[in-house]
Amino acid sequence: MNRGKLVVVSGASGVGKGTVLKKMMALRPELQFSVSATTRPPRPDETDGVHYFFVTKERFEQMIAQDAFLEYDAHAENYYGTPRDQAEEKLVRGTVLLDIEPKGARQVKDRVPQAVLIFIMPPSMEELERRLRSRGDTPEDQIRIRMERAVWEMDQRRWYDYIVVNDDADRCAEEILQILENLPG
Ligand code: 5GP
Numbered sequence: 001m002n003r004g005k006l007v008v009v010s011g012a013s014g015v016g017k018g019t020v021l022k023k024m025m026a027l028r029p030e031l032q033f034s035v036s037a038t039t040r041p042p043r044p045d046e047t048d049g050v051h052y053f054f055v056t057k058e059r060f061e062q063m064i065a066q067d068a069f070l071e072y073d074a075h076a077e078n079y080y081g082t083p084r085d086q087a088e089e090k091l092v093r094g095t096v097l098l099d100i101e102p103k104g105a106r107q108v109k110d111r112v113p114q115a116v117l118i119f120i121m122p123p124s125m126e127e128l129e130r131r132l133r134s135r136g137d138t139p140e141d142q143i144r145i146r147m148e149r150a151v152w153e154m155d156q157r158r159w160y161d162y163i164v165v166n167d168d169a170d171r172c173a174e175e176i177l178q179i180l181e182n183l184p185g
Contacts, residue, residue: 015166020120039060
């Protein structure tokens with residue numbers, strides 16, 4: 001029997017989701033992060049098995065054929081997916097956090113209706129663009145693509161259970177923890 005809650009957290013690239021999730025897990029070490037599989041190459045600060053399982057396209061497609069994903073999606077020219085066994089094993093121990101985009105979140109909601117879906121918004125679209133630029137490593141055409149995708153993602157927040165604004169990462173992390181502590185049922 002599952003003991004934990006499945007918690008989906010989505011938000012546009014640049015919204016600061018990673019920082020908020022880290023703060024939540026520092027405050028509540030019992031929260032478990034579901035490590036996704038992806039075909040995108042690792043960034044310099046990323047470790048295989050910690051941030052993602054970095055796999056080949058062939059391996060990912062083999063896993064799709066084996067029905068090994070709770071959800072998966074192809075975006076930004078790569079596959080991303082939640083390995084089913086991982087999420088299920090962790091749920092036996094407690095609450096599991098999934099950092100996934102809206103198409104994956106939709107699949108989770110359809111398959112696991114009791115999952116809790118949380119959408120993180122930027123204070124404004126201008127602030128999101130400013131944050132994307134301030135990373136300094138994103139080419140202009142990529143910024144445009146991400147802003148277009150952000151507009152679409154923001155529209156998806158309608159069907160999430162909770163919407164929070166990341167005006168300050170500490171405050172936002174606290175707000176999500178409060179939501180999780182006060183869930184009905
Ligand atoms: P990044 O490449 O910047 O790490 O992630 C890009 C996007 O992929 C983010 O919006 C993130 O939430 C999403 N993502 C990460 N893992 C998964 C996954 O397992 N499934 C889905 N559907 N999206 C994911």
